[in-house]
Amino acid sequence: MTIRSRSRVTPYAALLPMAVVASLGYLGAGLWTFYISLTGSRTFPSGHFIGLAQYHRLFDNERWMLSLHNLAAYGALFVLASLAIGFLLAVFIDQHVKGEGVFRTIFLYPYAMSFVATGLVWQWLLTPGDGLDGAIRALGFEHFRLDWIVSQDHAIYTVVIATVWQASGLVMALMLAGLRGVDPEIWKAARLDGIPAWRVYAQIILPMLWPTVATVLLLLATAVAKLYDAVVAMTQGGPGIASEVPAKFIMDHLFLRSNVGLASAGAIVLLVPVLALLAPYAYARSRKEAA
């Protein structure tokens, strides 16, 4: 074996364990889940094949359909709001305000907390009679009412508020890093031309930050698909089933309701949009590399 060929083998040898774990752990588990979703498994996985019956049952289930609906509404609002607030925070901090470090810490702090802690804090803040509702009424606004968390139509939006509050700090940190990477010459040139700052941000800086935005979008999108603990901590899916989400449906059926088959079908359905988002991305990348 020559030195050259050995040096070509070494990186592959180093990558192999990760590749094996990833393919067994992710691909294997995915295929296994798909297989289980075609069986009548209850508490234990079983080989009793029943075709697509679990999927049929899944889409016959009102709670599942409502969960998908909730996830779509939540996802759109959460991603847009986190992105907008995070970007604006980054722009403000980028104006070289005094005490920048303090603000950065304050804004990033929520991200250091778990969703469960965030959820519990907001649950308390939003409970009618206590928290915000009580405090504002105590200030003399007798008719003020903030009862979203116990309302059928608004409960899911309280989850949006809490999770945006948590995630926008991270978006800010990433965006700020991007902004700091912008060449100061661009600003000088824009100032000489007399272009207002907001137009520089909107038309020059933001397009330049596209790779950062793509990273942020990817992070936020995974947070959407995973949404579980914030809902459990804040509303437990209630009132009624108003704020249920797919991940909670899956967890409930896996662990509490002893229906591994139905839970697996749900997990596969949840995987489909992720793949649908990922496929065009991978395709674009491969096109770029080929070019």
Place this chain on the structure above:
Amino acid sequence: MYGTRRWLLGAWLCASAVAAHAGPRAEVIHWWTSGGESAAVKQVEQAYRAAGGTWVDSAIAGGDQSRAVTINRIIGGNPPTAAQFNTSKQFLDIIEEDLLNPVDDIARRDHWDQVLPAPIIDVIKVRGHWYAVPMNIHMQTWIWYSKSAFAKAGIAREPASMDELFADLDKLKAAGLIPLAHGGQAWQEILLFSMVLSNVGGRDLYLKVIRDRDQGAIRSDSFRKVLVAYKRLQAYVDPASPGRNWNDATALVISGKAGVQIMGDWAKGEFIAAGQSPGRQFGCLPGLGADSPYLIQGDVFVFPKTDDPAALRAQKLLADVVDRSAVQLAFNKLKGSIPVRLDADDSRFDACARKGMAILRDPQRPVGVAEVYLTPDQNGALQDVLTAFWNTNMPVERAQNSIASALRY
């Protein structure tokens, strides 16, 4: 002095070491973690020690959590000696996978066929074998009421029908009180529904819907009436009820701010802890009318399969200890439930528990709660529909259809 103490300590250490080697050693997973519950399970532990065994306590807070751990350990090949489950279909799959040891000899010796209520037997006896030792019975749909609230609203006697209950709730509302203290969580809503179904629909309809999952009965007009009555109760609940815990709802009744709560007999522990006593500050009604069905459930111990002779000995001894009337009495007095053996002496129980024991001995009245007849999955699907119906403006027809489809699988 110092020397004596050291000697005593040494002797004690030796003795406990010997005891650990000599007697059977049982690791027990259970979820009796609240104050009253852990005091109750201590009684079983002491009895097991007195019988020569060593008790290794694995308490895991939360029934769901505890059952998940038990099932994972059984699958993983490291099962506990014994584990708690509810008297329900929660462990049916484990029996069907042949992962539990039967307790037939104890069941035969103590004539379980004669001394246990029928709904309990139906759950623990599978294909002729007994697979669990029942510990206690909870009656889940007691109607608790505050005497002071009833007096304030001018209610002179206990309601004996659903119409009378509605009339009383109206009076409570007129008196400016919360008529029905309700914790707005899905499991409490199915409990409330079960009370309405058994009292308005009667025993036959209850069993047809919950046990037989009879599509015709679910689509019948009498079941529709049940759903309407259930939904009508919602008008008597305060707006802050969604998400509330059961004990916070009980606190409303204790303080006299609310009139009535429908909850299992564990609520009695809250009244007693607040220094109230049955018949004086609060009342307990086992149902509306003299022949209302009595909805029961309870806890059991199961014994995961093992061939290890030491573990088998530990399981046998535990099954024997748990089935003793004296142990069940000591346990249930602290737990707030009642013994599963109908031949137990109940003279030292409070008025509510004695009422319950008397009803239990009438074979016509006890039926199981939904979990007794439905798999966890079916029960959960039913719960989803009921909580959605309770909390939204869902039309009755749609609720009826959704229940039919939830119970079809």
